[in-house]
Amino acid sequence: MQAFLVFIERFRLTTKLVIGFSIGIVLAIAIGINALSSLSDLEADMERMYEFDLMGISHIKEANINLIYMGRAMRQMMIAQDDLTRDRARAQVTAARETLRREMAEAQKNFYRAETQARSEQFNRDFAKMTENFEHAIALIDKEKSNPSEAARFITSADFINTVNAADDDLTALSKVKEQGSKATIDLARKQTENARRDALLIVIIGLLLCVGCGILIGASIKHPNDRLRNSVEDLAAGKVEAPIPHTDYPNEIGVLARAIGVLQGIYRQADEQHWVKSHAAEIAAQLQQAEDFTALAQAAVSALAPVIGAGHGAFYVADSEDNYVLLASYGYRERKSLSGSFRVGEGLVGQCVMEKAPILLTAPRDYIRIGSGLGDGPPASIIVQPIVHNDRVLGVLEMASFQNFTGRHQALLEALTQALATNMAILERNLRTRELLAATQEQAVRMEKQAAQLEEQQVEMEAQQAELLETENWFRSIIEMAPDGMLVADAGGKILLCNPSAEKLFGYETGEMVGRRLDQLLPQSSREVFRLDGLAGCELVGSCKDGHAITVAASANPLPSIGHRGKCVSVSLREAAT
Numbered sequence: 341m342q343a344f345l346v347f348i349e350r351f352r353l354t355t356k357l358v359i360g361f362s363i364g365i366v367l368a369i370a371i372g373i374n375a376l377s378s379l380s381d382l383e384a385d386m387e388r389m390y391e392f393d394l395m396g397i398s399h400i401k402e403a404n405i406n407l408i409y410m411g412r413a414m415r416q417m418m419i420a421q422d423d424l425t426r427d428r429a430r431a432q433v434t435a436a437r438e439t440l441r442r443e444m445a446e447a448q449k450n451f452y453r454a455e456t457q458a459r460s461e462q463f464n465r466d467f468a469k470m471t472e473n474f475e476h477a478i479a480l481i482d483k484e485k486s487n488p489s490e491a492a493r494f495i496t497s498a499d500f501i502n503t504v505n506a507a508d509d510d511l512t513a514l515s516k517v518k519e520q521g522s523k524a525t526i527d528l529a530r531k532q533t534e535n536a537r538r539d540a541l542l543i544v545i546i547g548l549l550l551c552v553g554c555g556i557l558i559g560a561s562i563k564h565p566n567d568r569l570r571n572s573v574e575d576l577a578a579g580k581v582e583a584p585i586p587h588t589d590y591p592n593e594i595g596v597l598a599r600a601i602g603v604l605q606g607i608y609r610q611a612d613e614q615h616w617v618k619s620h621a622a623e624i625a626a627q628l629q630q631a632e633d634f635t636a637l638a639q640a641a642v643s644a645l646a647p648v649i650g651a652g653h654g655a656f657y658v659a660d661s662e663d664n665y666v667l668l669a670s671y672g673y674r675e676r677k678s679l680s681g682s683f684r685v686g687e688g689l690v691g692q693c694v695m696e697k698a699p700i701l702l703t704a705p706r707d708y709i710r711i712g713s714g715l716g717d718g719p720p721a722s723i724i725v726q727p728i729v730h731n732d733r734v735l736g737v738l739e740m741a742s743f744q745n746f747t748g749r750h751q752a753l754l755e756a757l758t759q760a761l762a763t764n765m766a767i768l769e770r771n772l773r774t775r776e777l778l779a780a781t782q783e784q785a786v787r788m789e790k791q792a793a794q795l796e797e798q799q800v801e802m803e804a805q806q807a808e809l810l811e812t813e814n815w816f817r818s819i820i821e822m823a824p825d826g827m828l829v830a831d832a833g834g835k836i837l838l839c840n841p842s843a844e845k846l847f848g849y850e851t852g853e854m855v856g857r858r859l860d861q862l863l864p865q866s867s868r869e870v871f872r873l874d875g876l877a878g879c880e881l882v883g884s885c886k887d888g889h890a891i892t893v894a895a896s897a898n899p900l901p902s903i904g905h906r907g908k909c910v911s912v913s914l915r916e917a918a919t
Contacts, residue, residue, distance in 0.1 A: 355592070363554050367547030371540050399447035404511040406443065409436035411504055414474060417481055418495060430478060437471065463510035470503040565594040569601065576605060613749045620648050621756040628764045634658055637768060638669035638736070641761055646671040646740065649750040653720065653741035657683065657690055658765075665690055665737055683737075693725040694734045699754070700725040703745060722746050726754050730762035735769070826893075826914035829900065832907050834859040843914055846893070848886040859912075863895075880917050892917040 410433050417429030444467075448460055477495050494500060568586045575583045585605060587598040624644040631637035638656035646654045654671030667681040683690040693700050701724045720741035728736040738758065740746075746754075817838075820827050826843030830836050839854045847854065847862055854862075863883050883891045894917045900909040 359554065359558070363547070363550050367543065367551070370543050370547070377536070399443045399450075400511050403440045403443040403447065404508065406436040406440040407504070407508055407511065410440070410474065414477060414495060417478070426481065433474065433478070437474070440467075459510055459513050463507060466503060466506040466510055470507050473500050473503050565590070569594065569598055572598075572601060576601065576608075613752065616749055617752045617756055620753055621760065624648075624757055625760040625764075628760060631764070631768070633772075634765070634768060635668055637761075637764060641738065641757070642669050642671040642740075645738075645754075645757060649740065649742065649746065649753060650744055651740040651742045655739045656736060657739070658736040659734065665694060668736075689723075689725045690737045690739065693727050693737050697727055697729055697732075697734060699727065699751075701746065701751075724751070724754065726758050728758050728762050728765060730766045735762060735765045828854070828859075828912050828914070829909055830859045830912065831909050837909065846914060846916060847883065847891070853886075883914070 413429045413432035413436060417426050417433065420426040420429055444460075444463070473494075477500070480494055565587050572583065572585050585598050585602040587594050588602050589595065590598065624641070627640050627644050628637055631640050638658060642654040642656050645651070652672050655667055656669040657665040658668045660666050663685060665683045683694075685691050686695045689700055689702075701722070703722050721743050722745040723739065723741040724746050726738045726740075727734050728738060738754070738761070740754070820838070820840045823840055824842060826840065826846040828836055828839035828843050836854055836857050836859060841851065844851060844854055861884065863881055879895055880892055881895050883893045885891055894915045896913040898911050898913075900911050902908055
């Protein structure tokens with residue numbers, strides 16, 4: 341019974357209420373079904389009585405009446421004085437006989453009792469014999485017509501009368517059998533009605549008992565779990581946060597309430613753990629902020645963390661410039677020749693932790709370093725390897741070992757501390773890099789100052805050289821302009837770059853008009869010879885003036901050195917040839 345009560349307690353309140361109401365509804369449905377079933381049986385009996393008994397009696401009575409009609413028509417046919425009356429009587433006999441057969445055929449369809457079927461077969465035999473007698477009598481009447489003495493004797497004979505009476509008796513017996521069957525059907529219906537009344541009363545009594553029992557059971561299934569939960573809430577209010585909460589596995593409202601209380605209990609526990617974690621994390625983080633380099637930071641981390649989480653061994657590995665993780669600080673660590681102080685990525689638990697970027701927790705490791713003191717040593721019960729990750733980069737690895745298993749709060753403290761360590765290491769790394777950059781910047785500034793001084797000296801020298809070149813160019817230009825002969829300078833493409841007034845006057849151009857023109861415009865046929873001949877002197881060439889008339893000139897050409905972007909140039913001296 342207790343197990344069944346516990347089973348009911350796991351149901352939802354709605355389910356319990358539905359079960360309670362369902363029992364009453366099922367009771368009402370059972371009563372209704374019983375009544376409907378009884379009515380259906382009664383209706384079926386009435387239909388069967390009407391179809392098989394009353395309709396059968398109706399057909400039998402109709403057949404009996406037509407049997408009487410046959411006898412009366414036969415008498416009328418016997419005493420008829422003319423053919424018309426005789427034929428009419430014969431038609432009545434035929435019609436009554438056919439109607440009798442049809443009614444009996446319909447009645448025989450509803451014969452299902454053995455007694456009725458046997459009496460029906462007897463009637464068929466008697467009726468067949470009676471039909472033969474009627475046919476014989478009709479034949480005698482047709483033969484004798486107005487003097488039917490022999491037909492009368494036959495019709496009034498005992499044999500004829502007995503066949504008719506036998507058929508009539510058969511019909512009467514069939515009718516009585518049908519009437520008895522109807523009475524039996526009515527008695528059966530009355531008995532079924534009485535049984536239905538008794539069954540309905542029994543169902544009502546059983547249903548009431550079930551409803552009362554179900555109500556008591558549902559009430560107990562609601563009260564008992566609520567009492568247990570109330571006691572748990574009172575214990576929780578009294579500060580017993582470790583007391584187990586009952587019925588948390590129930591899939592109903594009780595289970596929801598129990599799980600809610602369990603969540604509240606978990607919040608109390610979590611709040612205590614968070615307070616413990618945050619207070620120790622803040623205390624250790626304050627010590628880390630005082631470190632000025634990685635060695636001091638690593639040593640402060642392992643020295644402050646190990647006593648808090650009960651670790652007897654601690655090691656802090658930091659990445660170097662070659663991405664090897666080197667032991668930088670330790671707690672309770674005794675160096676051994678068989679153990680390496682540096683790990684590559686993927687090497688050992690430290691390297692594996694770096695590669696996975698996730699903490700590794702091992703319980704009861706074998707063949708591991710032993711935690712030792714002055715009184716003895718022993719293997720740890722649990723070790724944890726925690727990566728220090730900042731911006732998806734592993735800056736270092738913290739390894740701790742303890743004689744006891746690390747709890748959830750220990751792991752939470754490690755997680756919180758690794759975030760602080762990552763931040764401090766990133767800040768420290770940036771500070772150190774900033775110092776290096778500052779020193780490099782200062783050194784570079786000194787070098788740049790020296791280079792600026794050198795550039796300034798070079799600029800002064802270049803300005804002096806440019807002034808000297810400009811003065812020299814002006815001097816040469818004045819010499820060219822004052823020369824009595826025409827002089828011009830052309831580049832390798834034959835473009836005139838410079839010319840003096842004598843050359844412009846020689847070819848009839850205005851001042852500055854020849855600069856930019858091509859040499860072949862002045863010397864159409866001989867301009868190429870100026871560049872082809874090296875040291876051309878006194879050679880007479882045919883030139884073309886601005887107005888188009890030809891002129892003979894004596895030309896001398898000398899190549900000029902390539903200066904700047906001008907490339908190869910030639911200096912041409914021109915003088916009008918004497919005619």
